[in-house]
Amino acid sequence: MDDVSKGYWSATLGLLGKILAVWFVVSFGAGILFVDVLNNIKLGGYPLGFWFAHQGSIYIFIALIFYYAKAMGDIDRRFDVHED
Amino acid sequence: MDLQTTIYLFVGASFALYIGIAIWARAGSTSEFYAAGGSVPPVMNGMATAADWMSAASFISMAGLIANMGYGGGLFLMGWTGGYVLLAMLLAPYLRKFGKFTVPQFIGDRFYSKSASTIAVVCLLTASLTYIIGQMTGVGVAFSRFLGVSSDTGIYIGMAIVFAYAVFGGMKGITYTQVAQYIVLIFAYIIPAIFISLTLTGNPIPQLGLGSTMSGSDISLLSKLDQVVVDLGFGQYTTTTAGSTLNMFVYTLSLMIGTAGLPHVIMRFFTVPTVAAARSSAGWALVFIALLYTTAPAVAAMAKLNLHATVNSAVMKGGDLYAADSSIKADERPDWMKRWEKTGLLKFEDKNGDGRIQYYNDKTKNADAKAKAEAAGWKGNELTVNADIIVLANPEIALLPNWVIALVAAGGLAAALSTAAGLLMAISAAVSHDLVKGVFNPNISEKNELLAGKISMAVAVIVAGWLGLNPPGFAAGTVALAFGIAASSLFPAIMMGIFSKKMNKEGAMAGMLAGLAVTLFYVFAHKGIFFIKGTDFLPMIGGANSFFGITPEAFGAIGAAVNFIVAFTVDKFTKEPPEHIQAMVEAVRIPRGSKLVDGAH
Numbered sequence: 001m002d003d004v005s006k007g008y009w010s011a012t013l014g015l016l017g018k019i020l021a022v023w024f025v026v027s028f029g030a031g032i033l034f035v036d037v038l039n040n041i042k043l044g045g046y047p048l049g050f051w052f053a054h055q056g057s058i059y060i061f062i063a064l065i066f067y068y069a070k071a072m073g074d075i076d077r078r079f080d081v082h083e084d
Numbered sequence: 085m086d087l088q089t090t091i092y093l094f095v096g097a098s099f100a101l102y103i104g105i106a107i108w109a110r111a112g113s114t115s116e117f118y119a120a121g122g123s124v125p126p127v128m129n130g131m132a133t134a135a136d137w138m139s140a141a142s143f144i145s146m147a148g149l150i151a152n153m154g155y156g157g158g159l160f161l162m163g164w165t166g167g168y169v170l171l172a173m174l175l176a177p178y179l180r181k182f183g184k185f186t187v188p189q190f191i192g193d194r195f196y197s198k199s200a201s202t203i204a205v206v207c208l209l210t211a212s213l214t215y216i217i218g219q220m221t222g223v224g225v226a227f228s229r230f231l232g233v234s235s236d237t238g239i240y241i242g243m244a245i246v247f248a249y250a251v252f253g254g255m256k257g258i259t260y261t262q263v264a265q266y267i268v269l270i271f272a273y274i275i276p277a278i279f280i281s282l283t284l285t286g287n288p289i290p291q292l293g294l295g296s297t298m299s300g301s302d303i304s305l306l307s308k309l310d311q312v313v314v315d316l317g318f319g320q321y322t323t324t325t326a327g328s329t330l331n332m333f334v335y336t337l338s339l340m341i342g343t344a345g346l347p348h349v350i351m352r353f354f355t356v357p358t359v360a361a362a363r364s365s366a367g368w369a370l371v372f373i374a375l376l377y378t379t380a381p382a383v384a385a386m387a388k389l390n391l392h393a394t395v396n397s398a399v400m401k402g403g404d405l406y407a408a409d410s411s412i413k414a415d416e417r418p419d420w421m422k423r424w425e426k427t428g429l430l431k432f433e434d435k436n437g438d439g440r441i442q443y444y445n446d447k448t449k450n451a452d453a454k455a456k457a458e459a460a461g462w463k464g465n466e467l468t469v470n471a472d473i474i475v476l477a478n479p480e481i482a483l484l485p486n487w488v489i490a491l492v493a494a495g496g497l498a499a500a501l502s503t504a505a506g507l508l509m510a511i512s513a514a515v516s517h518d519l520v521k522g523v524f525n526p527n528i529s530e531k532n533e534l535l536a537g538k539i540s541m542a543v544a545v546i547v548a549g550w551l552g553l554n555p556p557g558f559a560a561g562t563v564a565l566a567f568g569i570a571a572s573s574l575f576p577a578i579m580m581g582i583f584s585k586k587m588n589k590e591g592a593m594a595g596m597l598a599g600l601a602v603t604l605f606y607v608f609a610h611k612g613i614f615f616i617k618g619t620d621f622l623p624m625i626g627g628a629n630s631f632f633g634i635t636p637e638a639f640g641a642i643g644a645a646v647n648f649i650v651a652f653t654v655d656k657f658t659k660e661p662p663e664h665i666q667a668m669v670e671a672v673r674i675p676r677g678s679k680l681v682d683g684a685h
Contacts (some may be wrong), residue, residue, distance in 0.1 A: 005673070008673075008674065016174070019169070019173060020173075023166065023169050027162045028336065028337075031158060032336065033329065033333070035155070044292075045295040045296055045304030045305055045307070046294070046295040047322050050306075050323075053155060053161065054150075054158045054161055054294075055291060055378055057161075057162050057165070057166065058161060058162070058165045058374050058378055061165050061370060062367060064169050065168060065366055066364070068173055069364040072177075072360075076675055081674045081676045083358050083676060
């Protein structure tokens with residue numbers, strides 16, 4: 001593997017790691033593991049943990065994918081491997 | 085105009101629209117038939133993916149299950165959306181770069197083995213067939229209400245329509261029809277939710293209404309619901325979890341990786357023009373899916389509250405739920421209940437002979453509720469409501485206008501049809517393209533290949549319909565089993581094919597077989613061999629949910645873990661893949677040089 005593709009792949013994996021961390025925290029963390037603690041906080045009429053499980057995690061998933069698409073586009077151009 | 089005529093009108097008009105589009109966009113070649121020629125723009129592809137994805141399970145069944153399960157139902161919401169993050173980042177762009185149009189083709193090429201591709205076909209067929217069973221259950225529910233027949237007859241009618249419809253179009257036709265179906269189903273889902281949210285909370289946006297206070301009071305809708313259901317002996321709505329925290333965790337994870345491993349969803353990302361488009365396509369798909377998925381919990385909670393309010397007048401007025409005149413008189417029950425009784429999915433039985441309907445949890449562990457029920461002379465719960473009818477009955481429960489009820493019927497059918505069509509495409513591509521052309525008869529003509537595909541669709545519809553008559557669970561639960569199967573077999577193999585350059589064919593094949601076998605073993609132990617009633621073998625594994633209390637629907641994540649472990653172990657002791665395969669993996673990882681999809685082997 002040459003240096004460019006090595007660098008490209010490690011940049012990609014770095015980005016994936018960061019996004020998956022957020023993905024895990026909002027769903028499995030806030031929505032399941034720490035739901036009872038968060039339920040003590042209220043978001044309007046929603047207990048916060050319940051909100052993450054039934055609403056919040058979905059909104060954050062969407063943001064994550066668009067962020068990923070944009071950040072990957074930047075990485076593609078930085079390593080000059082983008083489509084024309 | 086009476087209700088039945090309005091329903092015929094809406095359903096008829098929507099079908100005419102789909103058929104019109106299917107004729108207009110008819111497929112001319114195999115590439116158009118299976119991958120729409122790789123020419124669908126991301127936003128439109130996202131919409132079609134959303135329709136393909138949101139099946140009878142999402143539309144008809146999910147909100148009902150959430151209404152039953154409360155907070156624990158969130159596992160469907162998180163599981164079926166979170167998978168798109170995995171799909172967008174781990175699979176879609178790389179499979180698009182690879183540039184073939186079926187999943188077994190990728191596995192066969194990447195693991196340089198026809199056996200690997202055949203195993204992938206077996207995994208794909210198992211997952212897709214199970215999925216279609218869930219669809220047929222949902223179709224049966226929709227047609228039974230819509231035509232006023234039993235749900236078995238509903239399934240027979242559904243089988244005929246689904247088949248005619250899928251054979252006709254091909255991927256290109258299906259893609260454009262699905263865009264129309266998405267629009268129909270999303271309006272059908274959201275409009276009644278807006279009406280109901282407005283009535284209950286004064287807020288027209290259901291996502292906000294669910295977090296608002298009840299109109300004319302300062303108690304929040306969720307606390308009100310919690311009070312009512314707890315008082316009637318059910319579990320508290322906002323905190324009842326699905327089994328245990330561990331079960332909920334692995335269930336959610338199974339649905340997520342299952343989503344990313346489902347062939348009919350993955351296939352969608354072969355229809356976009358570029359790698360960059362594959363990435364954002366997943367995002368657009370999720371936007372369109374989220375419109376329904378964030379509305380569903382509002383529909384669930386509000387329908388549950390409305391249902392209780394219908395049978396018990398003290399729910400809205402306040403006062404004693406157990407007072408004699410709070411429960412509704414049986415002969416004054418609303419028309420919608422009588423209509424649903426005909427389908428057999430809603431049942432009423434006057435156990436204590438007082439001419440009123442008592443709806444509560446008679447198996448409660450809540451001593452307070454139990455004592456009150458006994459004091460009131462209640463002799464057991466008298467109303468049984470199948471969870472699968474909640475969404476379809478929702479506008480009727482809320483007494484919305486006829487056209488809304490008709491729209492929901494059209495939406496439910498759109499959801500079931502679009503998904504069944506997408507699944508049949510995946511099945512027919514796997515059988516005709518990967519099995520017949522790839523393994524048995526490489527010289528088959530294009531015409532015969534399409535014919536083989538259509539025959540396999542027919543077989544799939546019949547098998548699924550037959551099993552749908554005796555479904556292993558509610559539509560959404562059955563569909564969840566399909567996800568477990570995809571999660572344990574296909575997802576790990578595809579992921580290792582991209583992210584591990586050294587993974588060889590022995591490892592991948594052993595992994596797929598082990599993951600599939602262990603998952604099927606656990607599922608069949610609970611649900612019967614191939615879901616045939618009476619062939620379950622629970623005592624052999626030590627009773628239900630014997631693996632750390634994990635339900636069979638949630639087992640996919642465990643199967644996936646087994647798959648990974650077996651694959652890496654076998655890989656360690658066998659020869660590494662040839663040089664040109666490793667070079668291919670490197671090429672797949674980089675977007676530059678992406679070409680249009682082609683079907684050649």
